[in-house]
Amino acid sequence: MITPGVYAGSQFFKIGDYVTFAWNYTSLSISPTAVDIMASCTVNQATYTVAVNQSIEATQTVVWDTGNYQNDHPNGQPFLTENYLLMIYDANSSASDTGKPGYLAPYKALRFGMYAPQPYTSWADFKCANCNGAISPMEMLTLKAMMVTSATTVASLLYFTASFGVW
Template sequence: MHHAPSSTSTTAPASTSSGVPTGTTSGSASGATTGTGTASGTASGSASGTAAPLPSATRSPQDPVSQLSMLKPLANAQNPPLFPIGVDILFQWQYDKYLKLQPSNLTIEAYMNDSPNTIVTIGNVSGTTTSYIWPAASQNNDTHPLKTSMYTLRIFDGQVGRAGNVPPGGGGYLATYIGLKFGLYRPDGYTPGNQQNPPICATCAFASTKNDAMRTLLPAFSVLALTAITTLILA
């Protein structure tokens, strides 16, 4: 059964003269409903990465807000990447040069595009992480099944929050990332032609047609083809 992830509340960090944020973080293990929905699922998976730029005493409030960019999979608005439910999915990213206040932790989640309040927890990782393997198969179950849908990946600093509210003068903070849309689907509705019994062409235009319908049409196509050939020969 999925468990709702721990909720986290943070006080707005205050900048010191050195530019290093202060503040307190508290949390409780309960299902937390936020302004953008209730997250469900137990975070699992494996994270890896190297340290991003370290917090800098030379940070200025006028510095640009840092942005995260995706390396794998690449974002594609016209043809978003699609993944069958039941496989591990690798997310890999990098930080830009403006990251001066490295997050202590990152939350990785996805929300359904047609239902933004439906949030799937993917992982909670160190702020130095640059890649994460999401074992979507182990997270999917009968209680909280992953649904066939288009999703948006969201990665955010716990100090900033999923809404992306960078504190005033927050140059050097990591902005909340929502730049990758991807799809999840269940592959059990289609059997490739070469796996059907008896097999049919797996590369022709009709390979995705339902088995029985295709087999019903094939004899008719054969008769038409033979009739056409006979007509040409006798003509």
């Protein structure tokens, strides 16, 4: 993979934007006539078509219009805010085929995330469900009961060991 870079870290793309993938082919004795490019999401068991029957070039580039994809496939699975797997394979085979020496093996190594954009919320209107890390009164009562029980257990253990000369 050239774009996104292999060492660039985790990649996240906004649903509705253009996503560019670029790669080159190495160590192929027999080049395929065309490749299929798919994105797979395991959460909803969906496979999304990025491009099909793409002719082979030395450096292959494909631009995926994720915004237009939803419009072109109204009955298809919607994009989820989730992780996806990019799959590139010979158009005459399938993504589950195993590679043969000299031929293009199915590529399934690039994982990327996609997220749904959210509307702007001003700081005054922002409500964070997980931001209050304070302990609740019920949790405080439980914690106190556990501490009193633990202290009583340790004190009675020390008292009895000292009384019977074990310690």
